[in-house]
Amino acid sequence: DAGVTQSPTHLIKTRGQQVTLRCSPKSGHDTVSWYQQALGQGPQFIFQYYEEEERQRGNFPDRFSGHQFPNYSSELNVNALLLGDSALYLCASSLGQGSFYNSPLHFGNGTRLTVT
């Protein structure tokens, strides 16, 4: 049973560039959430996708956008990268019609983005 998979594992970009991160949810899950974890901090909620639509969004600028595909996989796009965007980006999946007790979040191992 494949868990949440993310690619790439590491990425180095230059300030001002754009980046796309990818996530495949755990088998059977249809909802994907993205979190940003800066060094020494807890994860912060970016947004959540269900049925190919953004359902919730955290306090992140419009430079952060996403997409969910019909197979439930998801992409996170960040435009005009800033040094402060350097972080571990975590994808988590769950069942959209479930409650937390039925379907707690399963996290991937993240993509470590470094902006120079």
Added chain:
Amino acid sequence: QKEVEQDPGPLSVPEGAIVSLNCTYSNSAFQYFMWYRQYSRKGPELLMYTYSSGNKEDGRFTAQVDKSSKYISLFIRDSQPSDSATYLCALMNSGGSNYKLTFGKGTLLTVNP
């Protein structure tokens, strides 16, 4: 004031010690409380979750919630070197399908053999 406060440590204990990890929160809308463990270079994994005030036990782990004081704790008995990790508390308002978690900073724990 941050919504969730957690002492980042680091915390270093000898093997077999009892470990106490804590978080405080300010938003009384939080109804669900979780503890995640995160090993280095890995994603967080869910250890325990609870809804009500009181204690919940799972093996060597006990989660405690005091909603009146807005204080949550995780106790680890007979700690092992394999428990060395960052422990994150996480809270959320609703247990429905559109849930989002608010995390503490995490506490780095090292258990020395």
